[in-house]
Amino acid sequence: xxxxxxxxxxxxxxxxxxxxxxxxxxxxxxxxxxxxxxxxxxxxxxxxxxxxxxxxxxxxxxxxxxxxxxxxxxxxxxxxxxx
Numbered sequence: 001x002x003x004x005x006x007x008x009x010x011x012x013x014x015x016x017x018x019x020x021x022x023x024x025x026x027x028x029x030x031x032x033x034x035x036x037x038x039x040x041x042x043x044x045x046x047x048x049x050x051x052x053x054x055x056x057x058x059x060x061x062x063x064x065x066x067x068x069x070x071x072x073x074x075x076x077x078x079x080x081x082x083x
Contacts, residue, residue, distance in 0.1 A: 004046040005056055007073035009063045020068035027062055031055035046078060 009020045024043065028036045033047035033055060045055060056073065063071055 001049040002046065002078040003049050003052040004044060004076045004078050005052055005073055006042060006044050006076070007056075007059065007071060008042050009068040010070040010072075011068075018067065020063040020066040023062045023066040024059055024068075027059045028055055031058070 007024070009018075009024050011018065013021075025038050028038065028043065028045045031045070031047075031054065032051045033045045035044075035046045037044045045052065047055075052075070056075070059073075060071055
């Protein structure tokens, strides 16, 4: 099964990326994922279910430790014809 996760961390800071946002980027870029898109208002990553779920676990733990007060995410099952 393939999954796509979309997530944001808060609080936002438009002047400078907060520590939790930098940690989120590091987590998804270091994970064994097939695709990662990091942007200022949202991030997307996709890959096999185990890799995505492992990355989500690390993402939640590490961004909260780095000061995130809210992490919003959606996990979507990617159908074969979407891949």
